[in-house]
Amino acid sequence: MVRSAKTKRSSNSSRQIRDPEATQQQILDAAEEEFSKHGLSGARIEAIATRAGVTTAMIHYYFENKEGLYKTVLQRPATECHDVLHELNLENLPPEEALKTLIRAAIAYEAAHPRRGMLWFQEANQNQGKYFKLGNWQETFAYIIKVLERGIAEETFRQLDPFVTCIQIIGICTFYFNAHENIKHITPDVDRLSPEMIEKYTQAAVNLILAGVRA
Amino acid sequence: MVRSAKTKRSSNSSRQIRDPEATQQQILDAAEEEFSKHGLSGARIEAIATRAGVTTAMIHYYFENKEGLYKTVLQRPATECHDVLHELNLENLPPEEALKTLIRAAIAYEAAHPRRGMLWFQEANQNQGKYFKLGNWQETFAYIIKVLERGIAEETFRQLDPFVTCIQIIGICTFYFNAHENIKHITPDVDRLSPEMIEKYTQAAVNLILAGVRA
DNA sequence: GTCTATAATACGATAGAC
DNA sequence: GTCTATCGTATTATAGAC
The missing domain is CATH 1.10.10.60 (Homeodomain-like)
Structure with a gap:
């Protein structure tokens, strides 16, 4: 072979x-x-x-050692997430379109890397985010926050706290995947990681979030 | 002493x-x-x-051994969550009120037990929910799903998938706490676990979800 | 650059005294 | 019911051959 x-x-x-x-x-x-x-x-x-x-x-x-390997492992998704958001060129889209695009990209990323969410939860709870700090997450979050701020300024979105809403959006987009191995026991007959079910979840997330932030 | x-x-x-x-x-x-x-x-x-x-x-x-201890540890929050939801008597409230009450209770529970969410993520990802199955989570989820179904039937809520929406609600209510140790490095000047900030998050969650599900 | 072998430590579990 | 002492194994990391 x-x-x-x-x-x-x-x-x-x-x-x-x-x-x-x-x-x-x-x-x-x-x-x-x-x-x-x-x-x-x-x-x-x-x-x-x-x-x-x-x-x-x-x-x-x-x-070198386990810690060196760990740092290198964390770096990859940090830069990748930033680059994915950067390449969406969200600033060129009207706020509602930008938000939709963002949600679809976030869920698609989670679906493509279903384990990575846990990497950050482990980091948060075992090391208090000591190594999380090394990534450029502040900048990555800013991409999302800017979309929300733009929508508020244009009065497409209602008055809301952009950072808090950003957290909520990420929660919606990630929980489905991070908790999947537990959730699957609640409805054992449905494969919630099939492309159809993921698309269904994506649509539901877009619907909930857009209706939730609209003015 | x-x-x-x-x-x-x-x-x-x-x-x-x-x-x-x-x-x-x-x-x-x-x-x-x-x-x-x-x-x-x-x-x-x-x-x-x-x-x-x-x-x-x-x-x-x-x-007996580590596994025996683990099973006992998992049982406590499983029954507690069920009981908390049961005692809310959600079926006696109109859907919107029930949903509001539910969200407030969920976030208050997370705030009171900020570590427990990770317990389930660990279980999902290390053991594929093998021990999660032992809890009565199906029943616990049903309390939330029934509220949503009732709202849809009364046409207070739009047509939505109750189970999927249930997952989204839990994601919103829990991510803030599970990821806190990372998030705090994004806005180091704000203590997001202070009572004021938790209340602010709660209000934002109620606003987003209710606007998101309304017909 | 990759392997085998091993030193040094850490961990789960038990036996037996009190 | 609680403690001390210890056995056997698993794990990180390194030394040295190829």
Whole structure:
């Protein structure tokens, strides 16, 4: 079976292949999942190594120690979220359109990275956001807040606290995914992560939020 | 310093006092905090024991092992949440009033138990809700869903998916607290857990949700 | 750059004294 | 009912061969 060295390297078959970038990427992916589940303190280097198909020595070679790996893992979604919002060019859309676009993008991002929300909850509750501070989240939040402020100024949106509303929007867009493994036991017959159900949730979120903020 | 055996027993001063109920309660409180931060696998029995002012042997004596303690910890909020909703007698209020009452109660509960939300996120993501299933959450959710269904039937609320809206409401009411330790770094000058700020958030949540669901 | 082997510590659980 | 002491195992991190 042919396999590009840049793509996935399965755990057992291919050792001793030298591809530093691929190795680091595999470690980061595995670490993101492990840290999401267990946070910094609970994550097991051995588990990350196994999932990535490398040895624990490799992890220490590239990332010094568990904390170094953790910091690197947190950085990726921080910059990604910022870039996603930046590239939406929300400032060129009327407030209602911008808000709709924003909600759709946020939920799509959650659906594409269903584990990442937990990464931040772990960080908040285990480390009091000590490493969260290192990201450029203030700027990322500002994209959302500006849309709301613009809507208030134009009187499309009612008088509301932009920051508080921003938090509420993020809560709506993320809870569905972060709590999914519990929620699925409430309605076991429905696969709420299917594309159809996610689209349904997205539409419902747009409806609730837009009706909720309109003047 | 006089101290009731039923109240808190500080870690270092008072050992060897026999008060089984107080001891169990202290272990449960300490365990709730530890499990909230680290989940089942990441929690340290030693840390729970220290926080509770007992030895690890005591924990094994009362709860058999870590899993037994975990199950007992999860049960408390499950029954409490159900009871809180039950005692609100929502069925006696018109839908809008019921929804308002519900939101206020949910946020007040979160504010009183700011760690418990994480307990469920840990459970969802570490154990896929295996122990969540043991609670009576289906019934608890039903209280909220019934309010929404009643509002739709009376045409006070627009046509919406009651379950999905229920999830959205919980997301709004909980995210603020679960993510607080990260959020506080975005606006470091504001104490968002002060009574005034929590009341402000509550009012904003009522406004958003009621405007969001109205016909 | 990757591996094997191992040192050093941390943790869950139990036995047995009081 | 509570404590001290300890066994066995799991885990992080490093040293050194290839």
